[in-house]
Amino acid sequence: MNKTIDIHLAQTLFSLDEQAYIILKKYLEKLEFVFIKTEGGKDILEDIEVRISELFSEIKTGERYVISVNEVEQVIETLGSPEDLAGEESETYEAKSNYTEPKKLFRDTDDRFIGGVAGGLSHYVGVDSIWVRLILLILFFSSIGGVVLVYILLWIIVPEATTTADKLKMKGEPVNVSNIKKKIKEELDQVSNTVKEVDYENLGNQLKKKSKSFSDFLLQLMKGLFKLAGLFIGIIFLVISSISLLGLFIGTILGSVFTAIIPNELLQLGVSMDLPVIFIGLFIFLIAGIPFVFLFTLGLHLLGNSGQIMGRTPKLLLLGLWVFAAIALSIFGIIESKAFAVTSKKSELIEWENNAADTLKIYVNEHQKYSETVTLFNDLTIVENELGESYRLDNNVRLYIEKSKEDQPGLTIEKIAKGWSQKKAIKNASEITYVHDLFNDQLVLDNFWISPISSKTNPEKVVINLALPEGKYVFIDNDFGDYLAKKIKNDQGYYRKRIAGHLWKMERGELVCQDCESTKGGLHIDENGLELNISDDDSSLDITIDDNGLQIKKSGD
Amino acid sequence: MNIENTKAQMRKGILELCILSTIDKKPKYSSEILNRLKESKLLVVEGTLYPLLTRLKNAELLEYRWEESNAGPPRKYFTITKEGKSFLKELNSSWSDLSIAVTTLIKK
Numbered sequence: 306m307n308k309t310i311d312i313h314l315a316q317t318l319f320s321l322d323e324q325a326y327i328i329l330k331k332y333l334e335k336l337e338f339v340f341i342k343t344e345g346g347k348d349i350l351e352d353i354e355v356r357i358s359e360l361f362s363e364i365k366t367g368e369r370y371v372i373s374v375n376e377v378e379q380v381i382e383t384l385g386s387p388e389d390l391a392g393e394e395s396e397t398y399e400a401k402s403n404y405t406e407p408k409k410l411f412r413d414t415d416d417r418f419i420g421g422v423a424g425g426l427s428h429y430v431g432v433d434s435i436w437v438r439l440i441l442l443i444l445f446f447s448s449i450g451g452v453v454l455v456y457i458l459l460w461i462i463v464p465e466a467t468t469t470a471d472k473l474k475m476k477g478e479p480v481n482v483s484n485i486k487k488k489i490k491e492e493l494d495q496v497s498n499t500v501k502e503v504d505y506e507n508l509g510n511q512l513k514k515k516s517k518s519f520s521d522f523l524l525q526l527m528k529g530l531f532k533l534a535g536l537f538i539g540i541i542f543l544v545i546s547s548i549s550l551l552g553l554f555i556g557t558i559l560g561s562v563f564t565a566i567i568p569n570e571l572l573q574l575g576v577s578m579d580l581p582v583i584f585i586g587l588f589i590f591l592i593a594g595i596p597f598v599f600l601f602t603l604g605l606h607l608l609g610n611s612g613q614i615m616g617r618t619p620k621l622l623l624l625g626l627w628v629f630a631a632i633a634l635s636i637f638g639i640i641e642s643k644a645f646a647v648t649s650k651k652s653e654l655i656e657w658e659n660n661a662a663d664t665l666k667i668y669v670n671e672h673q674k675y676s677e678t679v680t681l682f683n684d685l686t687i688v689e690n691e692l693g694e695s696y697r698l699d700n701n702v703r704l705y706i707e708k709s710k711e712d713q714p715g716l717t718i719e720k721i722a723k724g725w726s727q728k729k730a731i732k733n734a735s736e737i738t739y740v741h742d743l744f745n746d747q748l749v750l751d752n753f754w755i756s757p758i759s760s761k762t763n764p765e766k767v768v769i770n771l772a773l774p775e776g777k778y779v780f781i782d783n784d785f786g787d788y789l790a791k792k793i794k795n796d797q798g799y800y801r802k803r804i805a806g807h808l809w810k811m812e813r814g815e816l817v818c819q820d821c822e823s824t825k826g827g828l829h830i831d832e833n834g835l836e837l838n839i840s841d842d843d844s845s846l847d848i849t850i851d852d853n854g855l856q857i858k859k860s861g862d
Numbered sequence: 863m864n865i866e867n868t869k870a871q872m873r874k875g876i877l878e879l880c881i882l883s884t885i886d887k888k889p890k891y892s893s894e895i896l897n898r899l900k901e902s903k904l905l906v907v908e909g910t911l912y913p914l915l916t917r918l919k920n921a922e923l924l925e926y927r928w929e930e931s932n933a934g935p936p937r938k939y940f941t942i943t944k945e946g947k948s949f950l951k952e953l954n955s956s957w958s959d960l961s962i963a964v965t966t967l968i969k970k
Binding site: 315336343349384 | 892893908909912913917919920937
């Protein structure tokens with residue numbers, strides 16, 4: 306079963322056997338090459354076509370007669386082979402036979418990866434195309450893809466080598482009769498092989514492809530671009546996934562070393578649950594790593610590795626592991642996020658035994674007895690006592706001063722802690738150890754508290770409330786300034802730290818400065834914010850910028 | 863020395879003379895010219911004729927006009943020009959000179 310192809314020759318319709326068509330087409334292409342440079346070459350070709358048409362008409366017996374390969378070959382024999390015609394045609398042609406045409410740049414679609422640009426360039430430069438491709442690939446990475454534009458430009462501008470003459474020019478072979486003969490023979494052999502080996506539908510498609518209409522070109526361009534894009538995305542996938550996997554492995558190794566060095570109980574401080582940290586690390590490794598393994602195989606596929614890279618079982622296993630790790634880590638995350646859901650406080654009322662003195666002096670005791678401190682994370686400090694026991698140490702201590710409703714000064718210490726349940730929160734709060742010392746008129750407060758390591762990191766704090774009766778005095782040592790709470794009412798409009806270092810008297814619900822200079826001004830900046838204060842006997846202006854934003858306070862005139 | 867090549871060169875030299883002679887009496891279209899030349903075994907392959915016709919046309923020794931035909935496509939009818947006629951005359955006399963000269967030379 307053979308296909309037939311209808312052609313028009315000198316306005317006459319002929320049906321040709323497919324292979325006969327191919328031979329005739331090649332023949333006419335060769336003739337075109339022979340006569341194209343002759344004056345009136347077009348006329349010659351036209352005349353020859355007319356003659357072929359006449360000869361076909363003589364052969365053709367009926368309307369639906371299909372001209373065979375033999376008949377085409379006979380016609381070609383009658384008309385003369387391109388070599389015969391080239392030889393007889395002109396002396397100028399003969400003169401050309403030993404002359405090598407300068408190489409021309411064509412796209413070699415016989416040696417194509419994408420558009421045949423690299424193949425064409427390799428002929429032009431005279432090296433194997435693999436080197437050109439390698440250089441293009443290197444350029445792609447060093448120019449961040451800029452070479453892609455150049456490639457596409459070349460693809461569009463550089464013509465495809467379709468005729469024998471083009472192909473010879475492309476390779477810089479001397480364009481002489483024997484070479485053309487050789488080339489034609491090669492190609493005819495190739496054609497006949499193709500006809501023998503390839504199924505006809507496929508061949509028909511190839512022929513269709515060769516008809517270079519603009520839409521076909523666009524289609525091919527799109528196809529090529531997709532292929533190109535796929536290639537580059539594949540490379541990117543491979544690079545990203547291999548770097549990520551490498552990073553994950555290095556991270557895991559470093560993590561293991563880290564966990565081996567640090568005592569486990571300290572590591573566990575980072576999480577509220579008793580789930581070993583090493584498991585969390587493993588889950589994170591699996592969740593992050595497995596997608597990159599898949600990305601890697603996808604990259605290989607895009608690079609044209611069509612074989613099965615990973616079996617079905619390992620794939621399913623990896624997928625299962627990933628799902629398991631994801632679920633485990635989610636559960637862990639939910640529990641972890643609930644860890645501080647409930648806040649609870651434990652209050653302790655300090656008996657004020659000696660209230661004879663009018664002035665209470667507040668001093669600070671800094672945690673000097675814990676000389677060995679290890680700061681693990683930002684806010685987490687681990688200390689060891691004389692017995693070698695580890696504790697968590699925190700400086701989250703605040704002192705509030707307000708008017709007492711009674712005649713007696715009152716002192717309460719509140720330990721505030723959080724937990725995933727009320728019980729746990731109270732337990733956490735009660736585990737806080739905070740030390741104060743009240744002796745006569747001196748109150749010595751620690752600027753830190755400790756809690757057992759098992760209570761885990763936790764936004765705990767200690768709040769000291771001092772209730773001062775009307776008419777009583779209080780002096781706060783300068784060193785305690787950092788631990789004063791925000792809204793302590795005072796006549797100077799002082800803010801936190803500046804209250805320290807002065808003697809104050811409780812009058813009408815606020816502290817009245819006893820030793821402040823009447824006119825003062827100053828700028829104070831620390832980690833808590835900025836405080837600008839100008840004041841005299843009659844008026845004051847305070848500008849503060851802190852967590853609460855900008856505040857401008859003016860009093861008096 | 864390639865004998866085929868020599869023969870081709872010899873034929874080529876006199877082909878122009880022969881083509882012009884065939885259309886000297888009356889206009890002919892290319893297939894008619896071809897048949898005449900093939901009868902006299904002057905033409906090995908038909909394809910050779912067309913470049914020659916074109917060359918003669920370019921030298922304005924002949925001209926052609928299109929004529930519709932009953933069977934097949936329109937045909938090119940070739941007519942000899944004035945220049946062609948005088949050229950042919952020249953060629954004819956030189957050919958008879960040459961043929962006499964060559965024949966006598968070979969016979970001796």
